Amino acid sequence: MGYFSLDIKKAKGTSDTTQSDHIERKIIPKNADPTRTHLNRVLVEYPDGVHGRDEAIAHRLNTAGIRRKITHDQVRVVRVVLSGTHEDMMNIQEKGELDEWCSDSIQWLQATFGKDNVVAAHLHMDEKTPHIHAAVVPIVTGERRKAKKEQTDGKRKYRKKTNSVRLCADDLFNRQTLVAYHDNYARVMAKYGLQRGVRGSEARHTTTMQYYRDLKKKNEVLETETRLLQEKKTEAQEELRQVKAEIRTDKLKCVATDTATALASSVGSLFGSGRMKSLERRNEDLQDRILELEDEARQRERQQAEQIQEIRNAYEQQHRKLSEFTDFVRRYFPYVEKLMPVINFLRERLGFNDGIIRRLCEFKEVGIKGELYSSEFNRSFDTRHSVCSIKQDENGKFDFKIDGVSHVNWFRKKMNEFREAIGIPKPRQNRSMKL
Template identity: 35%
Template sequence: MPKARVWRQGKRTLRLCANDLLTRERLIAYHDSYAAAMAKYGLQRGVRGSEARHTTTAQYNRDLKRKTGELEANVRQLQNEQQQAERQLDEVRKDIKSEKLEAAKTEAKAALVAKVGSLLGSGKLKELEADNRTLQDEVAARDESIELLQQQMERQQEEYQRQLMELQARHRREMADKEAAHQREVSFLKSIIQKAKKWFPLFQELVYMEKFCLKVGFTERQTATLISGKPLFYEGELYSEEHRRKFTTEEAGFQVVKDPKDKSKLALAINGQVIGEWFKEQFGRLFSSVKRTVEPLRRGKGMGL
């Protein structure tokens, strides 16, 4: 409580006290006059005798933060629903031929508008309905464009199929022509071979002799020399198909001659001897050598017993 100040002027004493100035009646009058002055600005006076208490700043901030959070949550929910509606709209655009999807599109839009309207109020509902009609018009225009594109794609597909069939038919004709030409060439070569066999009785024998020389171990160049009837000097290994092994020879002379037993056939001779006989001699010598080596061992083993 403020302290009273006292001035003394002569014999008279002046006294100034807050309790005398700020009485309850005067404070009420001050509130009434202030409310009347501020009424034009929308400020209303508190109710007399009310038991309401002033909200603290901390509580006011908490309430404001809570309301702000609720408003932000509503905004996020509305944004999510808007994104979902856009995705649904894109899905509807991708399948314009399905009547069920068209109906679902309308129902989904109506449900979305109703839900958004319940969140934003009837004033926003009309605005969303107008946006919905605009979107429907855009969808209809897009659907028409997509239909035109599909028709163009169908025409291009038909043209592609036509060109593909023409290319396939052309390819079949070319393959048939090549096959026919190949058959004619094979037939011609067969006729040439038959004539060669007829004109040259030893032609077939030369073919067999070529294979035989290559199998024995001669190179293609050496074989060509032998087939031409020229002599060939060779030193190295020779393979015997009959004995399934190789035999080594020092430098010897080889030549293709007529078979001494059948003049209509050819034979490969080594130093004037038919190579088949030479192979038998070489194998006999090898067998005898092995036999001479094995028999003493057997006898020694028998004496030990």
């Protein structure tokens, strides 16, 4: 015969939201199976417009008719958890008596604490053992328990209405009433083979926090033992590997000995036979072929070296001719090197073709028309007819001229004409331009 569990605790504080979140599974605890949460049930229906355990507690406090102000240290709700030993509860479930057990437990709660005071009850099926979480609002009527005692002792100082509604957990939950609750609930649970605990037993209910602390310690011990076993397993595997390696080495030695013996006997049988002479001739042929291949490789290396030398000689000869030509030009046509900046300017900046540049380098005047681009002003200027030429100044430098003036001054003149045409005054400073 197993035991039932009747755990009663006063909730501290003005709100029991944390416990409500746990009971209503707004927060899934570690010991709950999410795949079974849908089996949880609400056993007490809420009033119209009330949703959830917290609202049910507040609704009862607001509608009970309490006249005195509820202080912050008063107990607003009492948590009651009903269950039994795991084996017996699972037996009740297997027999199909779980619904009846729930109904009897709820009826006992309502008969003991008042139907209106039992504001919420939830059956949890997603944890190890089925159990009920009930919420009882400790509202009573009549005189205080302490007031009756004072009257008995002759210390009554005032009279109080006997039918007044009060919030008082001490009247419902004290040492005498708790013993009576267990006795009464035992009568209800007797039909399920559940009995109350031993009266006066030193056994204490393990809190959830203590349960998790003990579980953590057990896990730490198991982890330590597992680690030690794993280390021993690793050592055993290493020893096994070494033994296998030694066995394998011994086998290889035996095989090598047998092979050497067989080879020696085979070679010995070849001596004095025609097969041995045939192998010797074959070996000589292979040696000759190796010598031929080595000779061919040396010939290829010599041919490649000769080709590389021919290419190097041709390059050096061409480079020598180019150097001689460059020296010749510098000696007899020294102005060519000085013309290079002008030629690059004509080709890259102004976009002149080779024919015009060649005639200009012959120091001839060339007539042009069209657009000429100025990098100084970042724009093109149109000319219907201009005469271009290359002239050498007193310092020996060559300058490209347009209409008899330096191209720099020609572009600036065109820019000034453009500014005058649109009404912009001339700039005070002139900027020089490099080729």
